[in-house]
Amino acid sequence: MLFGYEQVAKRIANIRLMDIMMPVMNGYEATKMIRSLDREDAKEIPIIAMTANAFTEDRIRAKEAGMDEHIAKPVDVGLLIKVIHKLVKYNGYGSDK
Secondary structure, three states, rough: OOHHHHHHHHHOOOEEEEEEOOOOOOOOHHHHHHHOOOHHHHHHHEEEEEEOOOOOOHHHHHHHHHOOEEEEEOOOHHHHHHHHHHHHHHHOOOOOO
């Protein structure tokens, strides 16, 4: 099984939904590993934190780890789509890449 940072190392994706509470390595650590890869796309790919922890401190920690956004669980699908659209458009990760 590949985890977040290993998946990014293997292939390019348009966006990464990062669960914070993963086995082996949490989402904060995985995001830091992704951002540290020696690849341009690893530094630019939008990463969204997905977690039940929705306090201000959790949002700050996600930003400090290198995540672009934070979505609380249970997920509001409309909000998730809006955030993905904003990040993909803003970062130039549209269908032409």
